[in-house]
Amino acid sequence: MKSLWQDTANLPSFPTLQEGTKTDVLIIGGGIAGLLTAYFLKEKGIDYILVEKDKICSGVTGNTTAKITYQHSLIFHRLIKSYGADKAKLYYEANRLALEKYREMCLSIDCEFEEKSNFVYSLDNMKKLVKELQAAEILGVPMKYVKSVPLPLDTVGAVMCENQAQFHPLKFLSAVAKDLNIYENTFVSEVRDGTTVTDKGNITAEKIVVATHFPFIDSHGSYYMKMYQSRSYVIALEGAVDVEGMYIDECDKGLSFRNYGELLLLGGGSHRTGKKGGSYSELRAFRKQHYPTSREKYHWAAQDPITLDGAPYIGHYSKRTHDMYVMTGFNKWGMTGAMCASMIVSDMLCGKDSPYKDAFSPHRSMIKPQLFLNGAETALNFLTPTKKRCSHLGCALKWNSAEKSWDCPCHGSRFDESGKVLDKPANKDISTL
Numbered sequence: 438m439k440s441l442w443q444d445t446a447n448l449p450s451f452p453t454l455q456e457g458t459k460t461d462v463l464i465i466g467g468g469i470a471g472l473l474t475a476y477f478l479k480e481k482g483i484d485y486i487l488v489e490k491d492k493i494c495s496g497v498t499g500n501t502t503a504k505i506t507y508q509h510s511l512i513f514h515r516l517i518k519s520y521g522a523d524k525a526k527l528y529y530e531a532n533r534l535a536l537e538k539y540r541e542m543c544l545s546i547d548c549e550f551e552e553k554s555n556f557v558y559s560l561d562n563m564k565k566l567v568k569e570l571q572a573a574e575i576l577g578v579p580m581k582y583v584k585s586v587p588l589p590l591d592t593v594g595a596v597m598c599e600n601q602a603q604f605h606p607l608k609f610l611s612a613v614a615k616d617l618n619i620y621e622n623t624f625v626s627e628v629r630d631g632t633t634v635t636d637k638g639n640i641t642a643e644k645i646v647v648a649t650h651f652p653f654i655d656s657h658g659s660y661y662m663k664m665y666q667s668r669s670y671v672i673a674l675e676g677a678v679d680v681e682g683m684y685i686d687e688c689d690k691g692l693s694f695r696n697y698g699e700l701l702l703l704g705g706g707s708h709r710t711g712k713k714g715g716s717y718s719e720l721r722a723f724r725k726q727h728y729p730t731s732r733e734k735y736h737w738a739a740q741d742p743i744t745l746d747g748a749p750y751i752g753h754y755s756k757r758t759h760d761m762y763v764m765t766g767f768n769k770w771g772m773t774g775a776m777c778a779s780m781i782v783s784d785m786l787c788g789k790d791s792p793y794k795d796a797f798s799p800h801r802s803m804i805k806p807q808l809f810l811n812g813a814e815t816a817l818n819f820l821t822p823t824k825k826r827c828s829h830l831g832c833a834l835k836w837n838s839a840e841k842s843w844d845c846p847c848h849g850s851r852f853d854e855s856g857k858v859l860d861k862p863a864n865k866d867i868s869t870l
């Protein structure tokens with residue numbers, strides 16, 4: 438089923454690459470991060486090409502809940518604890534500027550941009566909310582505590598930031614993409630020594646930006662070790678309620694809420710891709726209990742790369758690849774994450790130093806507990822004796838009966854029933870015989 442966004446926007450179409458070519462900057466991936474990077478490069482007068490293996494916005498960008506906020510769950514306390522207040526402040530400032538940039542761009546784009554307050558609620562952990570408020574005060578983030586939220590849940594309250602926003606992401610990107618230099622249905626199989634191999638010919642580029650949601654070049658950067666993927670679900674309900682804001686549970690497995698017009702978007706069922714966990718059934722049970730007269734109009738799933746410390750990886754792909762850049766690991770906050778990434782990387786591509794790049798450097802320390810959990814998960818699934826194996830690094834695939842796909846718990850690749858790749862890092866189809 439198409440998501441609400443995919444069903445209600447008209448995205449422009451672009452040609453397929455016909456033969457090998459040359460460009461200054463090649464952007465691989467036509468989701469929000471790649472499109473915004475192309476948009477800023479065009480503004481700066483830089484020669485670029487963007488290639489997308491399907492249609493633009495056909496991946497996770499079309500399956501978001503489209504909340505534009507710098508309040509990424511309880512991130513500020515976590516960042517201060519890991520890196521100190523200076524770096525946490527850079528993270529906040531970069532995301533605040535991203536929100537400002539959307540506000541500015543949406544003045545001339547008809548994409549239903551609306552100012553809304555954002556709330557992070559907790560069912561039972563007041564201590565966490567207090568720590569986040571203290572972190573916000575240190576960083577100068579305008580955040581308040583509210584005792585109750587208009588949701589059918591027993592909470593201990595929420596921390597709230599006013600003047601955040603929501604919009605229709607594909608109406609926005611439809612306007613952004615309109616005059617960009619894009620080739621759709623052009624599949625990149627390999628990048629070697631500045632040459633990118635596609636199924637339509639080779640592209641020679643001085644600089645390459647990998648904006649493919651999950652990076653697929655494993656010879657550098659170790660992204661498959663320092664990220665896992667999380668799957669989550671959304672149902673759009675007609676005849677529910679207006680919650681007048683954007684809400685998310687501080688607990689990973691909790692629910693999220695926002696409205697779009699008459700619809701209530703209820704999200705949740707989050708779990709590591711390939712592992713057992715919630716699904717549409719959990720959301721539908723909640724609908725039945727709390728909004729019994731409502732009707733489900735859309736449903737869709739999202740897939741998000743989760744980093745070791747909650748901050749994205751934006752910058753040079755690896756220490757040894759100075760002409761290759763990456764933007765990934767938005768940890769479910771892809772709207773502001775993609776805007777930060779495209780502003781930082783487009784500056785770097787012009788030789789301009791970004792004051793924010795240190796907060797997102799892909800080369801920061803990997804020594805985090807999640808690294809060992811990711812390693813253990815990979816070892817366990819690699820040794821599992823199942824016939825169906827992932828084409829990425831050979832882990833055992835699990836059948837996802839809710840979505841009829843083969844999912845890999847190691848790094849989150851997914852394949853449809855016929856074996857076609859749905860989600861990277863796998864770049865090759867599998868045999869389902």
Ligand code: FES
Nearest residue numbers: 827829830845848
């Ligand atoms: Fe890496 Fe499957 S995604 S082995």
